[in-house]
Amino acid sequence: MIDLYASTTPNVLKVTLMLEECGLEYRMLPMNVWRGEQFAPDFVALNPNSKVPVIVDHDGPVTVFESVAILFYLAEKCGHLLPASGPTRYDIMQWMVFQAANLGPANGQFNHLMLFAPQDQDYGRDRYTTELHRVYGVMETRLTEKPYLGGDEFSIADLAAFPWVWSNANRWAENFPFLARDASPGIADWYERCAARPAVQRGLTAHGTLKPLVSTSTPEDLDRMFGRGAYAWRP
């Protein structure tokens, strides 16, 4: 049995999709990160970085935080979606790191600046709109050359990237241009191939049972989560 500390966010969805791909028994333990549950000492003992997802694999027991590390752990536990050796393993790794260092942060910072930043400052929004176009451009080039990010086969690199595309395509609808077939045919075809996998559909259904909790936060909760106001670092 695996416990997944969960919220309705793309980094958690990566893990749900992988647990379904592996056919592992798991349960989701919802965390209200909008009310600061990630800062409770019991949770910090599991993840010193105070973020979901975290898994506790009771067959071990083993605790893993950071979504990409969790995908590697599950891939190696199950021998699924990551070759044990050879050049493709490193192709997959580099696209996993691209997701963790570029695609995820660009989408996340873009969302934050659009939804939560003061509306009278354009610098951050302009910077991350440009960065978002840049990283989706990198992804589009790769996916016009290969059917999947890791190469010819579906892998954990696709499971890492798919939730951000899925989430922001839903969030921004017509204002999200990166799935439009005329502009991004490589991403559009890849997205359809990923979404057609039965395990991905099962994972999306399981993830859909989590309740969105953003509206439960107080202004102070948001300040603490975003490190602003009374929580901003000052010398």
Ligand SMILES: N[C@@H](CCC(=O)N[C@@H](CS)C(=O)NCC(=O)O)C(=O)O
């Ligand atoms: N690099 C981390 C990012 C995790 C992350 O940002 N989690 C968000 C939800 S998607 C969270 O827990 N936020 C709470 C906070 O920042 O306090 C990963 O990939 O696991």
